[in-house]
Amino acid sequence: MQTYDLEANGLRGLNSALQAQSAATNQTSWEVVNPKGSHAIAVGLDAPIEVTVKGSTGYYCGGMNQQATVMVEGSVGPGVAENMMSGQVVVNGDASQYAGATGHGGLLVIKGNASSRCGISMKGINIVVHGNIGHMSAFMAQAGNLVVCGDAGDALGDSLYEARLFVRGSVKSLGADCIEKDMRPEHLEILKDLLDRAGCDAKPEEFKRYGSARQLYNFDVDNAAAY
Amino acid sequence: MCGIVGLFLKDQSLAPELGNMLTDMLITMTDRGPDSAGIAIYGTDAPGMTKLTVQSATPEADFAGLAEDLGKALGVTITQSDNDTHTVLHLPSDQFEAARTALTDIRPSVRIMSRGDMLEIYKEVGLPKDVAARFNLSGMSGTHGIGHTRMATESAVTTMGAHPFNTGSDQCLVHNGSLSNHNSLRRKLRREGVVIQTENDTEVGAAYLTWKMMNGASLGEALQSSLDDLDGFFTFVVGTKDGFGVVRDPIACKPAVMAETDQYVAFGSEYRALVNLPGIEQARVWEPEPATVYFWSHNDSPTTHEKAA
Numbered sequence: 001m002q003t004y005d006l007e008a009n010g011l012r013g014l015n016s017a018l019q020a021q022s023a024a025t026n027q028t029s030w031e032v033v034n035p036k037g038s039h040a041i042a043v044g045l046d047a048p049i050e051v052t053v054k055g056s057t058g059y060y061c062g063g064m065n066q067q068a069t070v071m072v073e074g075s076v077g078p079g080v081a082e083n084m085m086s087g088q089v090v091v092n093g094d095a096s097q098y099a100g101a102t103g104h105g106g107l108l109v110i111k112g113n114a115s116s117r118c119g120i121s122m123k124g125i126n127i128v129v130h131g132n133i134g135h136m137s138a139f140m141a142q143a144g145n146l147v148v149c150g151d152a153g154d155a156l157g158d159s160l161y162e163a164r165l166f167v168r169g170s171v172k173s174l175g176a177d178c179i180e181k182d183m184r185p186e187h188l189e190i191l192k193d194l195l196d197r198a199g200c201d202a203k204p205e206e207f208k209r210y211g212s213a214r215q216l217y218n219f220d221v222d223n224a225a226a227y
Numbered sequence: 228m229c230g231i232v233g234l235f236l237k238d239q240s241l242a243p244e245l246g247n248m249l250t251d252m253l254i255t256m257t258d259r260g261p262d263s264a265g266i267a268i269y270g271t272d273a274p275g276m277t278k279l280t281v282q283s284a285t286p287e288a289d290f291a292g293l294a295e296d297l298g299k300a301l302g303v304t305i306t307q308s309d310n311d312t313h314t315v316l317h318l319p320s321d322q323f324e325a326a327r328t329a330l331t332d333i334r335p336s337v338r339i340m341s342r343g344d345m346l347e348i349y350k351e352v353g354l355p356k357d358v359a360a361r362f363n364l365s366g367m368s369g370t371h372g373i374g375h376t377r378m379a380t381e382s383a384v385t386t387m388g389a390h391p392f393n394t395g396s397d398q399c400l401v402h403n404g405s406l407s408n409h410n411s412l413r414r415k416l417r418r419e420g421v422v423i424q425t426e427n428d429t430e431v432g433a434a435y436l437t438w439k440m441m442n443g444a445s446l447g448e449a450l451q452s453s454l455d456d457l458d459g460f461f462t463f464v465v466g467t468k469d470g471f472g473v474v475r476d477p478i479a480c481k482p483a484v485m486a487e488t489d490q491y492v493a494f495g496s497e498y499r500a501l502v503n504l505p506g507i508e509q510a511r512v513w514e515p516e517p518a519t520v521y522f523w524s525h526n527d528s529p530t531t532h533e534k535a536a
Contacts, residue, residue, distance in 0.1 A: 037499035056498050056512070075512060077498060078482060096482065096514055115514050116479055134479075135517065 007034035128198035177216035230256025230376035233494035246367030260376030263389035265350025343397030392433035404460035470524035479517035
């Protein structure tokens, strides 16, 4: 176990040490103490290592992650796991706005609530939120799965492409071109797997599925004059 | 980008530490606003007296004998407490309007920063740590206070463009964001007779709240209607005699974090600003909801200005 005191040794030292790890590293387990809300903790990692942040972070924690598992014991500021490619980011507390934005892959788990714009423009990432999410979540989401065990705020899935949205609680309102869809057996399977991996005991049958009505982004010759 | 910090004490044994805690929070927000800084602090009041905090670019000339000259003009006893480019004038409550008029004659270059029984506003151009040092902010005590670090986007970097803005007796406003309809709203408010001194967007926001309250709205109602009438991005923190309030626009892209313990309620643009507060590890920490007015008050029975919230 490597322990890094962020307050004493600074952010640049932490990220360059973590980014220098290769697939063959023996230093597979890291602990970051005294994060004190700092920005850009554990960003750009590209090795199968585990990093535990002992406290709360500011902006962009775990951004651009590949392969690594980043666990935050507190809450995170805006843009956690932004543009994640693979690996896992797990937040014990809450997440501020645009959690998992533009993520291409990997799993983001938020055990508390996420605020506005969760999963905005997601491109293949899987996001599981144990609590609620705020307004404009999954705006222009293209691929991947967003699972919400609590409630969703206004304009869920506005201008949605092909991402799947699963919500157990209420949805305050759906965004443009986002509709409720049938939950088919393959969706229950996807959901069960994600809930298991996210350590969530909710039952897949309790969720509703939302997706794109595909009216907004498909070219339709009848609408040619409007383009 | 700008930084906001606020601290409302529930446990008055922390009052002597208020300035110290707010200063630490303010300096942490330097990255968000390095061009100017300000603080509104609610200290003690004296019965029948009000405080007029004024600023001058040439304090040696303007503040020499100021209380005496103003007292002579009004026929009352006035005292002053100088603090760098600011001085606090202590005058009978019913003399405020007369004092404001008299000041324009006897010291035309002096600018009014705030008025109120408890409120004092100190603000200047410069790094937050330098602004805090010149006013010895860390030595101030009080029941609650609000600080702001500014990164200017809508108007010049000047003392008058710095926050907080005084919106009425014992009321102040700080803002993170930018208002896009401030020019048309400024014209409208000026036609209504509201005095607006600068081209700053936040001053228009402050004047808007003042105008709403002059026309009978409570502060809570004024904040509620700001959600409809102000176009742009804002996280507002407002100070009142008894407490403070928070409201964010419906888009809520300007950050806000709150923390509450048995001892205090704290606001920060980022969690970083709160990390040195006592007991923060055990505090309830949350993000205020968009388009929702929040208030905390020392009064068990809220004043009319707070009833709506």
